[in-house]
Amino acid sequence: MYRHGEHAVFMPSIKAVPARIDYHDFIVKALVQRRTQLDMAFEVLTARASMLTDVAVKLVETLRSGHKVLVAGNGGSAAQAQHLAGELVGRFKRERAPYAVISLTTDLAIITAVSNDYGYQDVFARQVRALGQPGDLLIAFSTSGESENLVRAAQAGHEGLLTVVAVTGERPSRLERQADMTIHVPMIDTATIQELHMVVIHILCDLAETRLSVCENEGNV
Numbered sequence: 368m369y370r371h372g373e374h375a376v377f378m379p380s381i382k383a384v385p386a387r388i389d390y391h392d393f394i395v396k397a398l399v400q401r402r403t404q405l406d407m408a409f410e411v412l413t414a415r416a417s418m419l420t421d422v423a424v425k426l427v428e429t430l431r432s433g434h435k436v437l438v439a440g441n442g443g444s445a446a447q448a449q450h451l452a453g454e455l456v457g458r459f460k461r462e463r464a465p466y467a468v469i470s471l472t473t474d475l476a477i478i479t480a481v482s483n484d485y486g487y488q489d490v491f492a493r494q495v496r497a498l499g500q501p502g503d504l505l506i507a508f509s510t511s512g513e514s515e516n517l518v519r520a521a522q523a524g525h526e527g528l529l530t531v532v533a534v535t536g537e538r539p540s541r542l543e544r545q546a547d548m549t550i551h552v553p554m555i556d557t558a559t560i561q562e563l564h565m566v567v568i569h570i571l572c573d574l575a576e577t578r579l580s581v582c583e584n585e586g587n588v
Contacts, residue, residue, distance in 0.1 A: 404559055411553040412563070418550055419567065422532050423574045425548065429504040429530070430455075430575065431582055435467035437499055437529070439491045439520055440508035443561045445472035447508045447534075451568045459572040463580045469498060471520075491520035501528035509533065510560040512540020521545035534567060536560040 412419075429436055436455070438448040452470040471494045472478070481490045495505060505524040507517045512535040522545060524531045533546035536555055543549045552563035 401559075404554070404556075405562070408553050408559070408563055412566075415551070415553075418548065419570060422548055422550055423571055425504060425530060425532070426571055426575050427578045429502070430466045430468075430579060432502065433467075434500070434502040434504065435469060435498075436504045436506060437469050437471055437495060437524075438506045438508070439471040439494075439517060441472075441514050441516065443557075444508035444510060444564070445470075447561065447564050447568060448472050448506075450565070451506070451572065454568070454572040455575065459569075459576045461576050461580050463576060464583055466575070466579065471495070471498075488515045488519055491516050492523040495520050495523040495529070496527060499524060499527040499529045503527075503529045504532065505529045506532045506534065507542060507546070508564060509540070509542050510536050510557045510564075512536065512538065512542040514542070517542050518545055534564055 426436065436452075438451050439445075440448040449470045449472060452468045455466040455468040457465070471491050477494060478490050481487075481493050485493065491507075499505065505520065507521060509517050512533060517533075518541045521531045521533070521542060525545070530548075531546045533540075533542045533549040535543060535549060535551060536557075537551055537553050538555060543551075550567055552560055552567065554560045554563060
């Protein structure tokens with residue numbers, strides 16, 4: 368306690384800071400556990416490489432033919448959608464032409480207007496109907512595969528003759544049932560699913576950029 372003018376001021380007690388070793392042990396155990404989880408997941412993903420191949424081929428075909436890719440997700444998956452768009456509109460590793468990829472998670476005026484007027488469940492579907500054209504590709508990221516707004520977006524995609532790709536976790540889901548192709552990452556923990564989704568994104572970007580750059584140099588784009 369100390370006095371400030373005529374008033375006594377009571378200072379809160381400061382709790383003892385845990386020893387540094389507690390933090391270190393926690394981090395080491397977390398890293399070992401994560402490495403074990405990811406090693407197992409990569410083994411399964413390698414065995415499922417055909418599903419990634421199918422999506423990569425469709426992504427390249429879509430962009431090469433002059434069509435566009437729409438990407439959506441909620442929360443962390445919204446960040447994944449923006450990341451994919453950013454890598455392909457900007458660049459991943461190579462200097463090349465920009466690709467037509469639009470994240471449906473970024474325009475706050477549209478998102479709030481649609482949410483206010485129609486409900487959040489239609490926030491992506493209405494954008495798909497506005498922007499999607501036959502031959503375009505819709506990629507929906509969802510750790511659960513049960514987000515209503517993504518399920519409706521997939522339905523809208525089919526109505527507009529878009530190809531729909533779901534990128535989810537291990538569990539079967541409504542989104543998967545609405546998709547033409549699904550990339551399952553073999554995890555049920557949300558955080559680990561998101562980490563694996565980032566790996567999927569980088570593989571797709573690397574492959575698409577490599578293939579499309581070759582086509583561009585050959586004058587086939």
